[in-house]
Amino acid sequence: MRIGQPEPKRGNPRLLVTLIALSLVLVTVYFREGDSGVLHGARRVTLEITAPIAHAGMALTSPFRAAGGLIEGIGVSRERLDALEEQNAELRARLAELEEARQENERLRALVDFAEGRRLAKLGAHVIRRPVSIWEGVIVVDRGSVDGVESGMPVIAAQGLIGQVAEVSPHSATVRLLTDQQSGVAALVQSTRATGVVRGSVTGELSLGFIDREQLPQPGDVVLTSGLGGVYPAGIVVGDVTAVDDRRGELYPRVTVESRVQVDRVEEVFILVGSSIATEGGEIE
Amino acid sequence: MRRWWTTVGALALALVLQVALAPHIAIANVVPSFMVLVVITLSFVEGPSSGAVAGFVAGLLLDFLSTSPVGAWALVLSATGYTAGMLQENLFAEGWLAPVTVAIIAALLADFFYLLMLTILGVGPAFWESLLAAVLPRAVYNAVLVLLAYPWLARFLRSDQSMKSFRRLA
Numbered sequence: 522m523r524i525g526q527p528e529p530k531r532g533n534p535r536l537l538v539t540l541i542a543l544s545l546v547l548v549t550v551y552f553r554e555g556d557s558g559v560l561h562g563a564r565r566v567t568l569e570i571t572a573p574i575a576h577a578g579m580a581l582t583s584p585f586r587a588a589g590g591l592i593e594g595i596g597v598s599r600e601r602l603d604a605l606e607e608q609n610a611e612l613r614a615r616l617a618e619l620e621e622a623r624q625e626n627e628r629l630r631a632l633v634d635f636a637e638g639r640r641l642a643k644l645g646a647h648v649i650r651r652p653v654s655i656w657e658g659v660i661v662v663d664r665g666s667v668d669g670v671e672s673g674m675p676v677i678a679a680q681g682l683i684g685q686v687a688e689v690s691p692h693s694a695t696v697r698l699l700t701d702q703q704s705g706v707a708a709l710v711q712s713t714r715a716t717g718v719v720r721g722s723v724t725g726e727l728s729l730g731f732i733d734r735e736q737l738p739q740p741g742d743v744v745l746t747s748g749l750g751g752v753y754p755a756g757i758v759v760g761d762v763t764a765v766d767d768r769r770g771e772l773y774p775r776v777t778v779e780s781r782v783q784v785d786r787v788e789e790v791f792i793l794v795g796s797s798i799a800t801e802g803g804e805i806e
Numbered sequence: 807m808r809r810w811w812t813t814v815g816a817l818a819l820a821l822v823l824q825v826a827l828a829p830h831i832a833i834a835n836v837v838p839s840f841m842v843l844v845v846i847t848l849s850f851v852e853g854p855s856s857g858a859v860a861g862f863v864a865g866l867l868l869d870f871l872s873t874s875p876v877g878a879w880a881l882v883l884s885a886t887g888y889t890a891g892m893l894q895e896n897l898f899a900e901g902w903l904a905p906v907t908v909a910i911i912a913a914l915l916a917d918f919f920y921l922l923m924l925t926i927l928g929v930g931p932a933f934w935e936s937l938l939a940a941v942l943p944r945a946v947y948n949a950v951l952v953l954l955a956y957p958w959l960a961r962f963l964r965s966d967q968s969m970k971s972f973r974r975l976a
Contacts, residue, residue, distance in 0.1 A: 532854035532892050540862045540884040547869075547877030548927065560876045567870035571825045578826025586830070651829035655837050655940045656920065656931075659873055687873050695873060702931035723931040724939045725835050785832075 556672075565690040568661065572693040575650035575661055590786075641754055643677075643791040644668060649693065651785065658684075658701035658721060662790060665692040673752065675793045680781040681758035682706065682746060683790055694792075698784055699759070700725040707749040708759050710738040716747050719759050719778055727760055729776035737774060738762045744778050754793065812963050813848060813860060820844040821867050836943045839916075841868050843951050845887045846912045847959045850905060854891030861887030878923045886916040905956055906949075913948035917941040 551560045650661035664670050666689045674686045676696045684704060687697040697704055700721040708719045708729060715736035717729045729744060738744075742762040748755025758781060766775040820840040828837050841864040849857025865883035869876040890912040894904060918941050924930030931940075 532888060532895075533858075536855050537858050537884065537888045540858055541881055544862070544865070544877045544881030544884060547866075547880060548875050549877075551876040564870050564873075564876065567867075571821075571871065574822055574825045578830065581826070582830040650825065652832075652835075652837060653824055653829055653871055654839070654868070655835060655944050656924070657872055657874060697873065703929065723936045785835075 561688075565688060568688060568693055568695060569665075569690040572649060572661060572663070572690070576663065579649055586786075641793045642795055644670070644794045646676075646694075646790050646792055648788050648790060652698075656723070658698035658704070658725065658784070659687065660684075660696050660698060660784070661693055662696055662792070663693055664792060665690050665694050667691050669794050670694050670792055671794075674795075675753045675757070677757055677791050677793065678782045678787050678789070681760065682753065682780075683782055683784070683787065685752065686792065696790070699780060700727060700784065706753055706759060707747045708744050709747040710736070710762070711743040711745055713738055713742070716749065717773075717776070719744060725784075727778040727780055729762070729778050731773055732776055734767065734774060737765060737767060738776060740764060813852075813856070816844050816848065816959065816963060817841075817860065817864055817867070820864065821871075824868075825871065833947065834943070836940070836947050838947045838951050839868075839944070840951075841865075841883070842886070842913060842916050842948050843955055844959070845883050846890050846909055846952050847956055848963060849887045849890035849912070850894045850908065850956070851960050851963045852891070853895065854888045857887030857891040858884045859887075861885070874924065874929065875927055878920065878927065882916055882919045882923055885919065886912050889915060906953060909952035909956070910945065910949040913952065914941070914945040916948075917944050 547560065550558070554560060644664060646662035646664040648660050649663045652658055652660065660683075662676075670686060670689050672686055672689055676683045676686060682699055684696045684698040684701070686694050688695040698721065699706060699719070702721050702723050704721040706719050707716065709716045710729075710732070713736040715732050715738065717732040719727055719729050721727060729738075732738065740762050744759040744762060746753040746755055746757040746759060760778040760780040762776055763779045764775075764777040766777075768775070820843065823840040828840060831838065845857060845861045845864050848860040852860075861883035862880050865878075865880035866876075868879040868883070872879070890908055893908045893911060918937070921930060921933065921936050921941055925933055930936070
């Protein structure tokens with residue numbers, strides 16, 4: 522105690538013990554109750570109440586984010602522009618080849634009457650909340666159960682896979698990002714067809730595990746969802762291989778993957794709400 | 807608590823800032839915690855018991871915001887609030903040194919024990935990687951926030967409105 526200060530406020534150990542015991546009871550109840558339990562319900566109510574606040578936060582900070590992006594863009598060097606122009610020309614050529622292959626594929630499918638008329642129905646959504654804690658990669662979108670969103674549905678962006686719906690309230694839903702430490706997706710390397718599991722981490726880094734040493738990928742290889750497990754449809758871009766560390770002492774090589782989606786910038790996503798019958802023109806929702 | 811409504815107001819404001827502002831001021835994926843900031847400041851101002859209660863309420867709000875087991879943050883922030891209050895009362899330091907020291911220790915303890923809690927519950931990330939990549943950077947970020955906001959927040963929370971500086975608050 523410092524001289525000249527008033528008598529300090531004494532702690533009450535019994536109060537602390539009571540609060541800790543209460544917390545442990547809550548943890549126990551949380552694990553024992555189902556999704557329809559009181560605590561899960563309270564979480565959905567919190568999600569519904571805080572969604573407008575998060576939406577307002579996104580709207581208020583959007584000018585600052587735009588200004589930040591503009592400032593970043595100013596610093597693009599001439600070399601970078603040249604490289605992007607070169608890459609653009611290559612991609613245009615590649616696109617023409619792929620379009621030719623696509624049309625040929627459609628003709629051949631029609632010839633053999635291939636029985637695959639179902640395509641995935643997509644539901645557009647706005648991101649209204651980004652991760653509020655370093656401990657979990659979770660975003661919130663402005664679509665909920667009234668829009669047909671259900672827990673477990675895959676979520677994608679234009680650049681590739683984002684994650685999976687974790688919790689749903691009537692007008693909003695939380696999406697567990699692919700980069701979250703609890704996420705995992707069955708994937709394959711496009712070039713070698715080697716299958717494995719992409720996992721997130723607390724740092725947001727993705728790793729591709731359980732890859733056969735005989736089919737080692739190379740940096741730059743594209744990783745896609747394999748469709749195994751039935752959660753994610755096959756063929757969605759997960760990311761690109763950035764590093765391969767094949768240590769002899771370990772059972773599987775360490776393969777680092779970088780997602781193409783910049784989660785801190787993505788503003789619109791698509792929720793794959795299920796399969797729908799494709800129309801004759803191939804249009805989907 | 808002498809002025810319970812200021813405490814409730816501070817916690818409500820922290821919740822709003824956590825949802826609306828914190829994700830947008832993240833540095834290298836490290837999102838600050840306004841809840842921890844308010845709990846530590848309340849513990850300084852009101853003492854360990856009030857700090858523990860405020861920690862429990864703030865923790866419960868954080869639990870409902872997250873997708874992790876409900877009760878984990880409530881437990882950790884109750885203990886953090888109590889510990890911060892006890893440290894503040896018993897630390898032999900003057901002026902700004904006391905709140906600085908306690909803020910850093912409390913911010914560090916909060917995230918460390920949360921990581922420990924998740925690990926015990928079997929839903930935790932890789933322990934050592936998280937310690938370096940999450941606990942330490944966030945403790946530093948939170949401690950800096952506490953130091954920036956403490957004089958003003960403490961003045962708002964205290965019934966004695968004449969408090970103006972670290973020296974008089976400590």
